[in-house]
Amino acid sequence: MIVLPTDNHLWGGEPNSPLVAAIHLSVRDLVRRRLVQSGLDWNAFVSGPIDDLIGQDDFAAIDAAVLATGHRYAFSATISATERPEAYQGLATLDGGFDHPDAPSAPPDAQGRALCGTGDNVVQGSDVEGVARFVRSAGQVIALMEQGIPQGSIAIIDDSGGTLTAPILNRFAGLVCAGGTVRSHLGILAREYGIPCLMNVRLAGIQDGDRVRLETGAPARTAESYLSGTEMPARIWKLA
Amino acid sequence: MTGQRPAPGPGPAPSYAQLLETNQLIQACGDMTYWLCLTRTVQGSKLFPVSAYILLSYLNAFYRYPTLIRKVEAVMPAEAIADRARQMGVKAQNSSIGWALPCFYLLGREYLINLGFLRPQDAIEDVVTVMDFWKRFQLAWHRNDGHLTNADNNQRAQILSHADVTRFAGELHKVVPGDALSVAAQRFLATVSQYGFLVSAESRISLTNSGPYRLDADRQLLMRDFMDLGETSLPWLDDIAADMPFNNLTVAMEATGCNFHLVDDWGSFEATPEFTTDRLTGIGIYASDTLSEGHVPVAMDSPEALAAMLHDLSDRAKVATDRLWMRMAGWSRDQLIDAGAISYFAICKEIAHIAGVFDPADWLEIDPRAERFRPLLSDEYADNALGELVGGISLPSQQTAPHFMMKWSDQPTRVLTPLPLSVLNGAPFMGRVAPTQPGASHLPPKNDRYRTTRGVLGLAEYNAAARSFVPARCQPGPNFTCDTTLAWPGSVE
Numbered sequence: 047m048i049v050l051p052t053d054n055h056l057w058g059g060e061p062n063s064p065l066v067a068a069i070h071l072s073v074r075d076l077v078r079r080r081l082v083q084s085g086l087d088w089n090a091f092v093s094g095p096i097d098d099l100i101g102q103d104d105f106a107a108i109d110a111a112v113l114a115t116g117h118r119y120a121f122s123a124t125i126s127a128t129e130r131p132e133a134y135q136g137l138a139t140l141d142g143g144f145d146h147p148d149a150p151s152a153p154p155d156a157q158g159r160a161l162c163g164t165g166d167n168v169v170q171g172s173d174v175e176g177v178a179r180f181v182r183s184a185g186q187v188i189a190l191m192e193q194g195i196p197q198g199s200i201a202i203i204d205d206s207g208g209t210l211t212a213p214i215l216n217r218f219a220g221l222v223c224a225g226g227t228v229r230s231h232l233g234i235l236a237r238e239y240g241i242p243c244l245m246n247v248r249l250a251g252i253q254d255g256d257r258v259r260l261e262t263g264a265p266a267r268t269a270e271s272y273l274s275g276t277e278m279p280a281r282i283w284k285l286a
Numbered sequence: 287m288t289g290q291r292p293a294p295g296p297g298p299a300p301s302y303a304q305l306l307e308t309n310q311l312i313q314a315c316g317d318m319t320y321w322l323c324l325t326r327t328v329q330g331s332k333l334f335p336v337s338a339y340i341l342l343s344y345l346n347a348f349y350r351y352p353t354l355i356r357k358v359e360a361v362m363p364a365e366a367i368a369d370r371a372r373q374m375g376v377k378a379q380n381s382s383i384g385w386a387l388p389c390f391y392l393l394g395r396e397y398l399i400n401l402g403f404l405r406p407q408d409a410i411e412d413v414v415t416v417m418d419f420w421k422r423f424q425l426a427w428h429r430n431d432g433h434l435t436n437a438d439n440n441q442r443a444q445i446l447s448h449a450d451v452t453r454f455a456g457e458l459h460k461v462v463p464g465d466a467l468s469v470a471a472q473r474f475l476a477t478v479s480q481y482g483f484l485v486s487a488e489s490r491i492s493l494t495n496s497g498p499y500r501l502d503a504d505r506q507l508l509m510r511d512f513m514d515l516g517e518t519s520l521p522w523l524d525d526i527a528a529d530m531p532f533n534n535l536t537v538a539m540e541a542t543g544c545n546f547h548l549v550d551d552w553g554s555f556e557a558t559p560e561f562t563t564d565r566l567t568g569i570g571i572y573a574s575d576t577l578s579e580g581h582v583p584v585a586m587d588s589p590e591a592l593a594a595m596l597h598d599l600s601d602r603a604k605v606a607t608d609r610l611w612m613r614m615a616g617w618s619r620d621q622l623i624d625a626g627a628i629s630y631f632a633i634c635k636e637i638a639h640i641a642g643v644f645d646p647a648d649w650l651e652i653d654p655r656a657e658r659f660r661p662l663l664s665d666e667y668a669d670n671a672l673g674e675l676v677g678g679i680s681l682p683s684q685q686t687a688p689h690f691m692m693k694w695s696d697q698p699t700r701v702l703t704p705l706p707l708s709v710l711n712g713a714p715f716m717g718r719v720a721p722t723q724p725g726a727s728h729l730p731p732k733n734d735r736y737r738t739t740r741g742v743l744g745l746a747e748y749n750a751a752a753r754s755f756v757p758a759r760c761q762p763g764p765n766f767t768c769d770t771t772l773a774w775p776g777s778v779e
Contacts, residue, residue: 050402051405052399052402052404052405052683053402055682055683055685056687057685057686057687057688057698058682058683058685059682059685060682061400061670061671061674061680061681061682062674062678062680063670063671063673063674065666065667065670066667066670066671066674069662069667069671070400070401070402073401073402073662074401074402077401077402077403078402088405088714089714089715089716092403092404092405092408092716093716094720096403097655097720100658101658102657102658102659102660102661104658105658105659105660105661105662106661108661108662109661109662109664119664119665119666119667120665120666120669121665121666122330122331122332122335122336122337122665122666122669123331123332123333123334123335123336123619123622123665124332124333125333125335125617125618125619125622126335126619126664126665129618129619133664134664134665169560169562170560171562182332183332184332184333184615187615188615191608204330204332205330205331205332205333206330206331207330207331207332207333207334207336207483207488208480208483208484208488209331209333209334209483209484209487209488209611209614210331210332210333212480212483212484212607212611213607213608213611215480216476216477216480225330226330227325229325229554231483231488231489231490234479234490234554235476235479235480235483237560238472238475238476238479238480239476240472240476240562240563266560269325269548269556272324272325273321273324273325273694
């Protein structure tokens with residue numbers, strides 16, 4: 047087998063992700079084949095023919111080969127699974143809420159507060175209470191735009207960006223996000239709007255309509271703590 | 287179009303000094319990228335396939351930036367562009383040039399090395415060109431604080447001169463927590479921030495901050511820029527943003543009782559104690575672009591006029607947000623990816639506006655050499671590949687000799703591969719990739735309306751006006767009057 051100039055990296059190894067490793071191996075094999083077919087040395091090949099001899103169909107074939115193994119991609123944007131349901135898995139999980147297996151929990155305390163999650167506090171203020179409402183799809187956002195959002199609602203979101211909820215974000219009394227950091231876009235917007243917000247939340251046992259309390263009076267998580275990996279958990283309780 | 291195919295190939299090898307300098311700049315970019323990505327990000331979006339569009343933008347940057355930089359520099363050098371940029375609140379600062387221009391290019395290169403498309407020494411002339419442009423821009427943009435990046439300056443961008451700071455501080459309107467101007471300012475900052483995230487397809491590149499500047503022991507000035515808000519050079523704002531009267535707005539913001547201890551190379555800020563709206567004690571607002579005489583005050587005649595303007599702008603931004611969101615919610619995956627990839631790739635398009643050589647075919651299309659990779663960019667693959675490239679630093683090319691201890695992590699890794707010095711021993715290399723090739727987009731083409739501070743212009747008129755205009759502050763005399771000049775009256779003039 048012909049060896050590409052970049053095949054032998056002394057300390058290289060393989061990517062951590064099996065999917066990335068498999069696709070990169072396939073692409074490198076594609077480059078090898080086209081190099082051989084060109085009859086050129088590497089320097090001549092990389093100076094132009096590589097762009098003529100490797101095209102979109104070649105990459106579509108690699109994608110098809112991945113799917114032919116039975117693998118189905120996890121989606122991050124809803125549109126990806128909507129447009130190619132045969133290639134993606136898990137679209138149904140957008141229905142209802144979500145639970146994290148590693149979410150902390152504890153039985154109700156004397157005040158009837160049951161610990162059901164922790165997250166990173168964006169701005170230290172006061173604790174906030176409200177009614178949980180999951181917001182996970184554009185369809186839900188459109189429905190909320192039409193129906194209105196009851197006062198005191200707390201959005202439970204698994205999208206750390208600020209765009210999915212852009213038309214309605216400022217109408218919530220609190221935000222809980224299952225991803226991101228306090229510097230993610232949603233965290234930045236929460237700070238600008240002055241909305242109490244916990245990011246990077248691990249949460250379980252909450253349904254639409256449950257009353258929750260966010261410990262947004264806890265210290266805000268710092269850049270130094272992310273760098274050192276030191277947790278600064280702010281708690282979420284389900285209220286009786 | 288910028289050039290015809292192909293005729294790249296080897297030119298002369300860079301000198302030893304060029305290689306050493308370029309490698310130092312590459313390492314600085316790698317260290318900056320790792321710190322920023324570790325402490326600032328982790329984005330997820332149910333609306334946009336973010337990782338897929340980011341990888342596509344990196345590829346587009348790799349294949350196009352060298353050609354486009356040469357086109358711009360044929361008209362105006364990097365340091366002159368930076369001098370203009372310092373007088374404006376446009377996307378020619380952080381993160382657009384300070385981080386994105388070199389790092390999008392270099393991350394595209396790194397990705398292609400891992401796919402077997404390049405050796406570290408391939409496109410060596412392009413790499414030197416991009417990094418040299420970046421260095422000269424940064425030196426000029428940061429000339430008043432004397433650093434190359436905010437990271438070098440303990441996370442600050444003190445880019446303004448004493449005269450600039452004095453001007454902005456003197457023009458501030460006083461804000462009292464809870465008063466009408468305070469309420470209007472908070473509403474505006476939140477609403478326009480949200481609009482900015484949507485305009486730039488779930489990225490923060492329409493917002494940036496610079497400073498801080500000490501006004502006294504208890505007060506600091508932070509400059510906050512909101513960019514690409516109008517119907518100017520992003521095609522998805524055609525019609526949607528026709529009622530936005532300004533494309534770029536700068537907010538001069540005085541805060542009392544907190545220290546902005548961090549303003550990073552992405553233009554994000556942190557304060558101790560946390561900046562909250564009750565600490566906002568002064569505000570001014572300005573419009574600017576490449577055709578304005580620097581920052582032009584907007585409704586600054588009285589606090590009442592300013593508050594009314596901020597509410598009006600908030601109303602317009604909210605309407606545009608809702609309309610744009612509905613437009614985007616109806617897009618296909620390819621359209622969402624293109625909007626994101628073009629937002630990212632064109633983050634530094636303002637250099638072409640300043641030079642008066644902006645062309646939608648250069649900046650608003652995906653080059654076919656990048657486009658061909660689209661079928662690979664499933665959400666899962668893109669999330670994992672991007673995560674390894676900028677977070678895990680776990681791609682093969684990023685592993686180093688075991689003795690090496692990377693800044694911030696101590697791991698034997700590098701985000702970005704240096705140029706090999708062995709080209710000086712005669713090792714073969716490819717000098718340049720082929721020039722920009724005719725591209726395409728799944729989005730409607732840009733209309734010929736460009737909102738500027740001189741009204742709505744056609745592109746030809748806009749470019750011609752930019753080429754013929756030199757702001758008074760950028761004429762040789764004023765441009766080369768600096769704080770050192772002022773500090774030694776009579777001795778250096």
